[in-house]
Amino acid sequence: MPVGEFELIDQYFRPPADKPDGAGVVLGIGDDAAIVEPDPEQQLVVAADTLVSGVHFPEGADPEFVGERSLRVNLSDIAAMGATPAWFTLSLTLPQDWSEQERGDWVAGFSRGLRRVSEAFKCPLIGGDTTSGPLNIAIQMIAQVPPGQALRRDGAAVGDFVLVTHTLGDGAAALASFTDSAVFSDEQRDYLSQRFYCPEPRIKESVILRALASSAQDVSDGLLADLGHICAASDVGAEVDVESLPISAAAQAPGQAQGRQWALSGGDDYELVFTLHPDKMPEFAMAQARGEIQASVIGRIVAGAGVHCLLDDQPYSVEAEGFRHF
Known part of the structure; x- marks a missing residue:
């Protein structure tokens, strides 16, 4: 039957x-x-x-x-x-x-x-x-x-720090490893496959960030695109220090420049990008020291609009802005 x-x-x-x-x-x-x-x-x-x-x-x-x-x-x-x-x-x-x-x-x-x-x-x-x-x-x-405690995109303010959890670029690197495996070692391919198929939803970290973050967004379409959503909703701009991007060794296997491009616009990382007022940084540092959250400062919120990338204080060119749904 x-x-x-x-x-x-x-x-x-x-x-x-x-x-x-x-x-x-x-x-x-x-x-x-x-x-x-x-x-x-x-x-x-x-x-x-x-x-x-x-x-x-x-x-x-x-x-x-x-x-x-x-x-x-x-x-x-x-x-x-x-x-x-x-x-x-x-x-x-x-x-x-x-x-x-x-x-x-x-x-x-x-x-x-x-x-x-x-x-x-x-x-x-x-x-x-x-x-x-x-x-x-x-x-x-x-x-x-809890009422009034949800993280949103529209709370970033000029002077806030921009942070991201764990590492960026692994999702895009994984897709590359599926088609061009020779560039990556067996260990790197296994790591990237795990990151692609089993991304870790940062639920525990987000509960901590309720009391700390002024805004948040998950990185699905790429850091530039998703941080751009925060900027648009908050009516601010952002500067990203490319040298501060947390990138795994596997995502940098084809070269540092490629790893940076993947970290900025590759998407499929499902990490959290969020903003913190400077007054919240000591409390955040204590949570990080206790092992409750792992995140890196990658930039600041500034006046203006859009996301601007800098390397050694010079504008850094990005090949793509992120995944486009249409």
């Missing part, structure tokens, strides 16, 4: 009988819509994102890795808001020309990766849809944050 939509959902996405739906879930997978009971003392944060095969992940990629990546990059949007993930929905479009075996194998792997991340971040799947067409994955995240 062919496996239809409801059989596929029951087999791969319904929670195991020995595991409850999770806190706040009144009615989960299996009805026309889910019912959840949010914490009355929290505000809801809702985000949605779509990943398309051949655009957001390579065609033919391991479905288990695709499942991991799909939920992790959506969780990064929640981290950018300083929120705590609560639930998510999934709309999955599968190619019509796949055989039943191909469809089952792909969904089995995808659901394993998805569930692994869902359980790690205590964020259960509560519903969604499946249909046929070009392979793509649409996820809607629902999160919670």
Whole structure:
């Protein structure tokens, strides 16, 4: 008997009988819509994102890795808001020309990766849809944050420091390593693949930044593009010191200049770029010393508009501004 939509959902996405739906879930997978009971003392944060095969992940990629990546990059949007993930929905479009075996194998792997991340971040799947067409994955995240404490793009002010968590350029370097592997060592390829398929949503760091940051944004389209969103929303400009960019050895394997270009405009890093008022720097330094957050100062907020890059106090040319959706 062919496996239809409801059989596929029951087999791969319904929670195991020995595991409850999770806190706040009144009615989960299996009805026309889910019912959840949010914490009355929290505000809801809702985000949605779509990943398309051949655009957001390579065609033919391991479905288990695709499942991991799909939920992790959506969780990064929640981290950018300083929120705590609560639930998510999934709309999955599968190619019509796949055989039943191909469809089952792909969904089995995808659901394993998805569930692994869902359980790690205590964020259960509560519903969604499946249909046929070009392979793509649409996820809607629902999160919670204390009233008035969400991180936003519009709070940066002239004089603030600009910081970024961990390293930049790994996402773009990973894509290069998939097609030009000779430039990278086996160890570097493994590291970059992990960074691409399993980016770490900076949820814990973002909770700390609620009390510190004046603005925040996750780096998905590239540092220049995403810092540019902060500047536009806050009506300010920014100067980035290119020499201060945190770049991994793997991302610099083709050369320092290429690593810098990837760090500035490559995207797919899912780190946080945020701004801090100078008065908040001592408190931030203490949190960093305690190992609660890892971030580097890469520039300052200035009067004006747009993001300007400097190297040795001279303008630095950038090949591209970042990923364009259209």
